Amino acid sequence: MPTPSLDALPIRRLTLRDLTACADLSEDRGWPREEHKWGFLLVAGRGYGIDDPEGGLVAACVVTQYGPQDRPALGALGMVLVAGRHARRGVGRRLMRHVVSAMGTTPLTLHATPYGRPLYEELGFKVTGRAEMVRGNFIPGGREDGVPTRAATAEDLTSILRLDEEVFGADRTHIITRLPAFADQLRVAEENGRITGYAGAWPNMDTQVVGPLIARDTETARALLASLAAHTDRPLRTDIDVRHEELLAWVKERGLESVAFNSVMTYGVTELPGDWTRRFAPLTVAAG
Numbered sequence: 001m002p003t004p005s006l007d008a009l010p011i012r013r014l015t016l017r018d019l020t021a022c023a024d025l026s027e028d029r030g031w032p033r034e035e036h037k038w039g040f041l042l043v044a045g046r047g048y049g050i051d052d053p054e055g056g057l058v059a060a061c062v063v064t065q066y067g068p069q070d071r072p073a074l075g076a077l078g079m080v081l082v083a084g085r086h087a088r089r090g091v092g093r094r095l096m097r098h099v100v101s102a103m104g105t106t107p108l109t110l111h112a113t114p115y116g117r118p119l120y121e122e123l124g125f126k127v128t129g130r131a132e133m134v135r136g137n138f139i140p141g142g143r144e145d146g147v148p149t150r151a152a153t154a155e156d157l158t159s160i161l162r163l164d165e166e167v168f169g170a171d172r173t174h175i176i177t178r179l180p181a182f183a184d185q186l187r188v189a190e191e192n193g194r195i196t197g198y199a200g201a202w203p204n205m206d207t208q209v210v211g212p213l214i215a216r217d218t219e220t221a222r223a224l225l226a227s228l229a230a231h232t233d234r235p236l237r238t239d240i241d242v243r244h245e246e247l248l249a250w251v252k253e254r255g256l257e258s259v260a261f262n263s264v265m266t267y268g269v270t271e272l273p274g275d276w277t278r279r280f281a282p283l284t285v286a287a288g
Helices: 016-028 035-044 091-102 117-122 154-168 218-229 245-253
Strands: 011-014 046-051 057-066 074-082 108-112 126-136 149-151 185-191 194-204 207-215 236-241 257-267 279-281
Touching (some): 016 057, 035 057, 035 194, 046 091, 126 245, 154 194, 185 218, 218 236
Parallel strands (some): 074 108
Antiparallel strands (some): 011 046, 185 194, 194 207
């Protein structure tokens, strides 16, 4: 039988049963397999994909929605991948058009690599910011212990959710409540019994990814990041909003090095909701 054209292959919803195929697709494009992250996103978000008649996936992406389920306030697109053998044949554009259409009037955001940015601009996304990825072995020292931090407990969850919605600008309960199981560490900064920031660190291949990182100010962000580093032997990796120049300078003094820059893009809104001054790093760029 003749092989169907790519345009004829249906786009379907992905589930956790597609985890291995998604990881295979990542590996095909030279990315780490990232099965831990894929599993989280496929459960917490909506995966979309195109099956390859010869096995595996032609393409995939994930959308994570925030806010009321019946009327999301924001959707974050990530993990947009096309198998190498099908690259530059319009399949990524078709998948993205489908997802944007499926999201209707919901505002969208994504982190774009320089390679992917032209496609997103063609679809109507606008650059509204930048994030710098940094990675390395953290060198302790300095005055990071001026802000008390501790491991989060179950009793902290209500306060964390309240702070997160205030800073992020949309309800992320379905994401934040999964953090204790997803992350190796979840820590809070506290002053006079009030939580002023929180941060997680989760395993991704050979690194610990720091995110989310939400804090009252740079001093609090430094304390949280240092406390996470003190409880792991792995290199740290995180994506910091470039407007947080002071934090970026500090992490580089502590041994982390710049790896890449991504464009923060939006569709349907001119800027992201919430308070960027307290939003230092996302859970993962794939989920906003």
